[in-house]
Amino acid sequence: MTTNEQQEAKSYFSRNLLEWYHGQKRDLPWRRHRNPYYIWISEIMLQQTRVDTVIPYFNRFIERFPTVESLADAPEEDVLKCWEGLGYYSRARNLQHAAKQVKEEYGGQVPNDRDAVFGLKGVGPYTAGAILSIAFNRPEPAVDGNVMRVLSRYFLLEDDIAKGPTRVKMERLAAELIPEGEASHFNQALMELGALICTPKSPRCLLCPVMEHCSARLAGCETSLPVKTKAKPPRPEERLAALIEGRGEHAGRVLIRQRPSSGLLARMWELPHWPAPPAEGGASAALLPETAAQDRLRRSLLQAGIFARPEGHWMAAEHTFSHIVWTLQVYRCREEAALPLAAEGRAPYGAASTAESTGAAASGAAEAAAGVYSTGTVPPEPSSSAGLFAEEPVPAERFADGSGHPEDAGAVRWISRSDMANYAFPNVFLKLLNAYFDEQVGKSGN
Numbered sequence: 001m002t003t004n005e006q007q008e009a010k011s012y013f014s015r016n017l018l019e020w021y022h023g024q025k026r027d028l029p030w031r032r033h034r035n036p037y038y039i040w041i042s043e044i045m046l047q048q049t050r051v052d053t054v055i056p057y058f059n060r061f062i063e064r065f066p067t068v069e070s071l072a073d074a075p076e077e078d079v080l081k082c083w084e085g086l087g088y089y090s091r092a093r094n095l096q097h098a099a100k101q102v103k104e105e106y107g108g109q110v111p112n113d114r115d116a117v118f119g120l121k122g123v124g125p126y127t128a129g130a131i132l133s134i135a136f137n138r139p140e141p142a143v144d145g146n147v148m149r150v151l152s153r154y155f156l157l158e159d160d161i162a163k164g165p166t167r168v169k170m171e172r173l174a175a176e177l178i179p180e181g182e183a184s185h186f187n188q189a190l191m192e193l194g195a196l197i198c199t200p201k202s203p204r205c206l207l208c209p210v211m212e213h214c215s216a217r218l219a220g221c222e223t224s225l226p227v228k229t230k231a232k233p234p235r236p237e238e239r240l241a242a243l244i245e246g247r248g249e250h251a252g253r254v255l256i257r258q259r260p261s262s263g264l265l266a267r268m269w270e271l272p273h274w275p276a277p278p279a280e281g282g283a284s285a286a287l288l289p290e291t292a293a294q295d296r297l298r299r300s301l302l303q304a305g306i307f308a309r310p311e312g313h314w315m316a317a318e319h320t321f322s323h324i325v326w327t328l329q330v331y332r333c334r335e336e337a338a339l340p341l342a343a344e345g346r347a348p349y350g351a352a353s354t355a356e357s358t359g360a361a362a363s364g365a366a367e368a369a370a371g372v373y374s375t376g377t378v379p380p381e382p383s384s385s386a387g388l389f390a391e392e393p394v395p396a397e398r399f400a401d402g403s404g405h406p407e408d409a410g411a412v413r414w415i416s417r418s419d420m421a422n423y424a425f426p427n428v429f430l431k432l433l434n435a436y437f438d439e440q441v442g443k444s445g446n
Contacts, residue, residue, distance in 0.1 A: 021189030094122025146194025
């Protein structure tokens with residue numbers, strides 16, 4: 001292709017794409033204004049998340065946090081609860097951190113400056129380009145996976161889009177394509193084409209506004225582009241989880257715990273769970289003998305200062321992260337002794353050996369009576385559980401995913417279904433808790 005032909009192909013692309021966008025664009029809530037704060041929120045939410053999923057979250061979020069200041073000043077728990085179900089919760093924490101930066105450094109106004117926007121926590125090249133171009137109409141490229149796919153096909157680019165140099169090359173190309181004064185509409189049009197027409201597996205070429213000069217279509221290789229190195233698959237990890245039903249004053253409630261203040265799913269709430277020991281022959285935890293799984297779970301609960309008896313397997317659940325897949329084998333457990341575990345009680349994530357001194361055991365018993373379990377001690381077994389627990393010490397374990405430290409302590413709570421509104425849960429635990437409470441309603445006939 002000659003230089004003139006290349007230039008004509010670029011002009012054709014930009015011109016036809018804009019014309020198509022103005023006639024076919026979707027009516028999305030963040031497109032109804034040019035508020036940079038709202039555009040910023042939408043772009044963070046849309047990372048690795050479908051548009052249809054994001055719309056209700058976006059509407060609730062801006063209703064709850066309508067300004068940068070309201071987001072910056074909100075308790076983190078409120079922000080996480082509003083984000084609950086979207087996943088990738090570090091996005092929410094980074095967004096709030098960046099909102100505090102904007103409030104403190106820019107008077108609550110999202111800056112119209114490239115370096116300033118790039119300096120906000122959680123804002124990378126794509127998000128910065130999207131904010132600057134869509135909100136301020138600045139000629140900045142906004143290159144995400146959709147855009148790289150479109151450009152790879154239209155210009156027949158066979159560079160690996162998983163590599164950094166390819167992204168830089170794509171950003172330069174995208175910047176060249178932006179018509180003067182049309183950065184906001186053009187970048188949105190490019191994203192829209194990738195989302196609706198130039199899709200990953202079955203591109204709708206006959207409906208594409210730029211099909212005439214699409215090099216990949218003309219070469220018959222549109223479905224083989226873009227080139228992308230496959231990511232390493234997430235490693236599987238088996239977990240034993242406890243759904244602990246309370247009795248006495250805790251009747252009708254279940255026990256939850258809070259994750260450590262840093263690391264994966266920091267400060268979110270969950271059912272207690274621990275790594276499952278490998279079954280004989282390396283089989284998965286799902287194939288562990290029932291008695292072995294329950295014994296391991298019982299000992300882990302004891303180590304955490306929680307007296308509960310596993311009563312049988314309830315269900316399995318799965319949660320996928322970018323680098324790991326949890327398979328949870330969930331066991332219904334019954335509170336073994338109605339200890340006064342107060343709402344503000346804390347249970348250790350890791351504990352020292354059960355071989356504590358008599359004095360330490362007595363201290364642990366006193367703390368248990370007060371509803372507080374201290375880190376580094378294992379409360380003595382209540383008389384009702386004598387003989388139920390293994391004699392050997394339980395080794396100190398890191399938190400369930402290997403993050404945190406044994407000395408980390410997190411709050412535990414007895415909650416009813418109505419209490420769930422006060423805590424932010426990862427999706428898998430939200431679904432498990434809802435399934436449990438639905439089951440209880442079914443049993444009661446209410």
